[in-house]
Amino acid sequence: MKVKFIAVLAIASALIIAPVSAGIPFFGDKDETPTLAPMLEEVTPAVVNISVKGKREVRQRIPDIFQYFFGPGGPREQVQERPFQGLGSGVIINADEGYVVTNNHVIDGASEILVTLKDGRQFDAEVIGTDDRSDIALLKIEDGENLTELKIGDSTKLRVGDFVVAIGNPFGLGQTVTSGIVSALGRSGLGIEEIENFIQTDAAINSGNSGGALVTLDGQLIGINTAILGPNGGNIGIGFAIPADMMQNLVQQLIEFGEVRRGVLGVRGNDLTHEIAKALDLKANQGAFIAEVIPEGAADKAGLKSGDVIVAVNGEKIRTFADLGARVSTLGAGKELKLTVLRDGEEQKFEVVLSADDQAVTAAALHPALDGLTLAPSEQGGLQVTAIEEGSMAERYGIRKDDVIIGVNRSPVNTMSALREALSSAGNVVALNIRRGNSQLYLVLRGG
Known part of the structure; x- marks a missing residue:
């Protein structure tokens, strides 16, 4: 290997x-x-x-020359x-x-x-x-x-x-x-x-x-x-x-x-650069700068705010935003973290309980046609569309808010990890099985 x-x-x-x-x-x-x-x-x-x-x-x-024999609806x-x-x-x-x-x-x-x-x-x-x-x-x-x-x-x-x-x-x-x-x-x-x-x-x-x-x-x-x-x-x-x-x-x-039940902190951001540190008058050269705190996420519930800089997790120094992401995403949902944060030039401590990866996930990274969706587990099984951006790729494919994705190419999916695995092995054409109200339908996605 x-x-x-x-x-x-x-x-x-x-x-x-x-x-x-x-x-x-x-x-x-x-x-x-x-x-x-x-x-x-x-x-x-x-x-x-x-x-x-x-x-x-x-x-x-x-090859195109052979596709002629199969006709317009034939395999590609x-x-x-x-x-x-x-x-x-x-x-x-x-x-x-x-x-x-x-x-x-x-x-x-x-x-x-x-x-x-x-x-x-x-x-x-x-x-x-x-x-x-x-x-x-x-x-x-x-x-x-x-x-x-x-x-x-x-x-x-x-x-x-x-x-x-x-x-x-x-x-x-x-x-x-x-x-x-x-x-x-x-x-x-x-x-x-x-x-x-x-x-x-x-x-x-x-x-x-x-x-x-x-x-x-x-x-x-x-x-x-x-x-x-x-x-x-x-x-x-x-x-x-x-x-x-x-x-x-x-x-x-x-x-x-x-399986890995990944924890989520609920922040977006980037590395603490010299320019950001100078603009915020911070005496730090490394850390994870928080640009956005996701509402109702783990960080939001713990009291973190946009503009905060995370410099340590459980007492261990954080160098970059990717460093923070790697440490958090390898911990399980429900794990407690102690974050050291710089706010207004002062060091503060926060205790955070990580939320589950499945609670609210933007789906664009899973498949281009899902761009604009936010998914969360449905109580009746499958993954429910909790939000969809107007004019997004997902909307153009016919996906609607409150649709529930229950399968990919006839394989049932109930978790984000299952959906991720199914989409990664599905190839360029994906048949998405959706539950809409009391009926079911298939939507064909392309470009995976």
Whole structure:
């Protein structure tokens, strides 16, 4: 399974010699040769290789010359199922339950998942839950015995310059260890995932490392390796990992619910720039500037106002608006947050209870034809149109206020996550099943 790539996506290894004061056993018993071997002997059994098999739909446009034979109402594309195989990595985080964390793109579409341990043992695995927006998946090893788990560290305490070690299965070679440092924190805006708050590292990561472990020198898991930046997948020393605290928040929800029930703060805004800070006479250089507070949302109920600047969540510094979004969206609905806010130059504290992602969602990001809609769960099932903008794309397609979306291409939908998944796999033409009053109808959407 290839690691994800962006524009120019990999990493360069670095030989490191950490100071003795770090408290790590870098020296063997017989000589004083620097080594990470004692730590790696403890943690590498918890990092696994993952191989997958399955079938994926491949859509191809039918050439115009052949469409003539089908007539004006004929198909415009053909759909074929083709087998695929892939390789990746994973991390055992609970030995008793057999839980393995990996990337969603490693196992996406797989019908068979095989986990291979360092000692050569192999186990089938089932999917407990996935979150494609953050690229996390949770697997469960079937009938696993004598497993080793990795202790999860506190990724919020990482600093640029901390030494780290990446463990995974690059190019299907088998378990491989590389080392480097934390190059940057809170990387976002890369276009790799919908939710981004990456740890950047120069520890060598290549294709097949996806889902593997990024650990500290005392063997604690602080990241899940996810993507690389490099021409043609080459290793240029820029790799990205999902922080362990984000991963743990998501995994807890997957274990409890089988899905991520995302929390929403209910604000819109952007990064605190030098210009904004100067205009508001703020003594801060980083933070999340609130341009709009959504009425009746979690932030509104807690007393936040437009013009506020969020500088910390639960005591942890916020650098950008994307940083705030990543932290909030990986927490579950109903979670309590303590926000540190700058208002009129003074620091204030607010306690916020996150609302559910399904309560009120603008649907344009799900499908262009839904631009102008706001959706919320209906008590009778499905997703109700609670608002629609006049002249919007959705209105032109014939959608009306109080319509209830109950299905996509004959697949029932009752939650935003189900609607999102159905639309993402529906292709260019979508048959939207709508309940309107006491009747049902289909609306055909194009351009997904």
